[in-house]
Amino acid sequence: MLAIAAARLGFGPVAAVDVDPVSLEAAKENAVRNGVELEFGLADALSGLLPGAAVAVANVSLDVVGALGARLDVCRLVTSGYRDVDEPAPQGFELRERRTLEGWAGDLFERSEKLQRNEVRGRRDALGGTRMRPQSPR
Numbered sequence: 853m854l855a856i857a858a859a860r861l862g863f864g865p866v867a868a869v870d871v872d873p874v875s876l877e878a879a880k881e882n883a884v885r886n887g888v889e890l891e892f893g894l895a896d897a898l899s900g901l902l903p904g905a906a907v908a909v910a911n912v913s914l915d916v917v918g919a920l921g922a923r924l925d926v927c928r929l930v931t932s933g934y935r936d937v938d939e940p941a942p943q944g945f946e947l948r949e950r951r952t953l954e955g956w957a958g959d960l961f962e963r964s965e966k967l968q969r970n971e972v973r974g975r976r977d978a979l980g981g982t983r984m985r986p987q988s989p990r
């Protein structure tokens with residue numbers, strides 16, 4: 853449902869992953885009904901190959917959300933599927949916003965700035981760029 857909503861909102865390309873073949877079939881049928889094209893993958897998000905993306909959305913249990921952080925190559929992560937007393941902490945992400953409704957929570961996480969800085973530095977090194985030398989004290 854989330855992948856279909858993302859596609860209908862204009863995001864693309866959208867890849868939908870589920871570990872359950874029945875859920876995946878239902879998503880395929882609903883994508884056709886909604887007139888959107890998605891890439892579908894039968895995979896366990898905690899062990900399978902996940903595509904890199906700008907944004908990932910996950911409506912799954914608290915433990916899966918908590919473990920997803922280390923597996924995702926995305927800038928933003930939108931999660932739901934757990935109660936408002938729960939506070940998932942996906943590794944490498946910082947909570948930016950929380951919304952709640954009738955005891956359920958939805959969270960927006962962004963990749964932590966420290967990690968982003970390291971990634972930019974890593975990319976610069978990989979491209980052979982120069983890094984600023986630390987200034988010597990005057």
Ligand SMILES: C[S@@+](CC[C@H](N)C(=O)[O-])C[C@H]1O[C@@H](n2cnc3c(N)ncnc32)[C@H](O)[C@@H]1O
Nearest residue numbers: 853854869870871872875895896897898911912
């Ligand atoms: C609450 S349902 C949400 C269904 C759908 N994502 C939606 O938003 O309508 C949770 C779904 O997550 C799937 N799921 C649970 N753990 C998973 C995992 N480790 N990897 C991939 N899918 C998982 C389940 O099979 C189930 O279809």
